[in-house]
Amino acid sequence: MFACLAGTAALCVSSTSFAQQQGAMPPPAVVVEKIEVQQVSNPARFTGRVESIDAVDIRARVTGFLRAVAFTDGQAVKTGDTLFEIEPNQLDASVASARAQLARAEATRKSAETTLARNRDLFARNTVSRAVLDDAQAAFDVAAADAMVAEAALNTAELNLSYARITAPIPGSIGRAMFTVGNLVGPDSGSLARIVSLDPIRVAFAMTEGLLVTARQKEASGGGWDPHAFKLSLSLANGTEYDEAGRIEFVENEVDPQTGTVTARAVFPNPHHVLIPGQFVTLSIEEKEVPKLPVVPQAAVLQDREGRFVYLLGQNNTVSQRRIDTGARISNGWAVTAGLNGGEQVVVQGIQRLADGMTVQPSEGQPLGGGP
Structure with missing residues (x-):
């Protein structure tokens, strides 16, 4: 019985001593940092x-042998610069032939016009029949149409001759020539070169x-x-x-x-x-207009079911919980869109042992983004 009482007394003394030791423990040490307001860039x-x-594949519009390549691979070109030249001899001959055909058609048209004018005069004097006049009119119309065809053929031949000189349609850089001098090229040859x-x-x-x-x-x-x-x-x-x-x-x-x-x-x-x-x-x-927001160190931010929060250092070295909304990630911190204004001190180390209203022993830490 006495031994039991003695054991109980010893236990009571031990519990009292532990409580005294607990009450004598200093406040937990924490590190705090001041919240800075920064321009927040979140690209x-x-x-x-x-x-x-713009990009153009250079192609030949007429068939012929290449006489010249007038550029070097990779050269910068301007609009209108000569790139290729096709031998024009055959095209020149086509133009000469078309001119001759046009001259012949014009001569035939003039002869038909003269005949028509004469027959109109004779018809007015009742010397020729209406049928003769109609035949003269038809002959003139055919001759006039033939002259128009010959003129169009000449225009086409001259246009084809102009295609013997291939120029740059846009400014840019031209690639390598796909054909060299002496090769036969034409509309079916594909791209001669490419300009971008x-x-x-x-x-x-x-x-x-x-x-x-x-x-x-x-x-x-x-x-x-x-x-x-x-x-x-x-x-x-x-x-x-x-x-x-x-x-x-x-x-x-x-x-x-x-x-x-x-x-x-x-x-x-x-x-x-x-x-x-x-x-x-x-x-x-x-x-371009980057907003300025408080930036809190990532180490200061905790999260629970209700969202993210930090511990602020207040008067008498007590800490209080503050709910925040975060935006962009900035280096090793978060931009805060709601909950902080800048200038507050938040706990960045020793945060796991804290509770709302607890007294702490703070020390200043390295500001976010400062120091080497």
């Missing part, structure tokens, strides 16, 4: 493909449905979707940034149900021909 990124705005325009140049990409909806909502609310209100930039395959800004040129009016995207095109200046049709680039789109 949308897409994989784009470079396309030429390089400045400006187009980047085609698949815009996400979400971005399109956001833009349309802004337009519907009266804000309008001004293509110049967006900042477009490119990242090249070697990791460098393209030094020219672009603008949105066109957005398709249908969403692809298979991909949930809509085709869009942007135009970029390309004075140094850095961008080449067919290459892939990374396109970034963001608004």
